[in-house]
């Protein structure tokens with residue numbers, strides 16, 4: 001077992017989790033400027049094309065090579081519809097965290113939950129992880145519904161554990177462990 005995730009393209013039902021490239025700059029910029037994305041993620045504001053380029057060219061590859069995680073684009077019919085990643089990976093405890101956003105033009109089809117199930121289950125079954133978590137602001141109802149639909153169990157609240165542009169927020173912790181794979 002290495003301390004890097006395999007750089008794989010994963011297939012879901014009607015979508016793929018693939019590698020970001022510079023052709024995604026415009027879509028990433030536009031999705032990260034969206035009001036709902038900005039409400040729940042502490043992204044640069046204003047979000048520039050340069051921020052998207054640096055995320056695609058430097059941050060995402062750096063997360064892979066350092067072992068911190070793996071960034072995938074959620075792709076439907078060839079178009080970027082969101083981004084999902086594994087991050088903050090601890091190879092000693094074998095725990096990692098999933099984060100995501102879905103582009104405004106692709107919301108309402110449960111993509112975040114479906115992608116989280118594919119990526120989380122792969123991390124547990126193929127990549128040696130023992131536990132995967134999703135942490136959502138308690139006010140972020142859509143994200144919590146996505147985590148539940150992916151078979152993650154709501155474990156509790158970490159108080160004042162997150163930061164969004166409007167201030168500190170409580171985070172609901174959702175977890176999936178290796179033993180859950182059979183039952184979810």
Ligand SMILES: CC(C)(COP(=O)(O)OP(=O)(O)OC[C@H]1O[C@@H](n2cnc3c(N)ncnc32)[C@H](O)[C@@H]1OP(=O)(O)O)[C@@H](O)C(=O)NCCC(=O)NCCS
Pocket residue numbers: 036037038040041100101102103106107108109110111112113135136137140141142143145146149
């Ligand atoms: C969270 C997010 C990724 C969900 O996108 P999505 O996969 O398209 O989600 P959907 O719109 O299909 O909704 C998923 C679920 O939430 C529910 N939902 C959506 N909006 C809701 C709302 N405002 N209030 C209550 N429930 C809501 C849906 O009914 C659905 O429930 P179901 O799975 O039980 O049917 C998307 O809203 C987003 O990108 N938000 C901004 C970034 C973000 O919040 N990232 C997560 C940070 S933890």
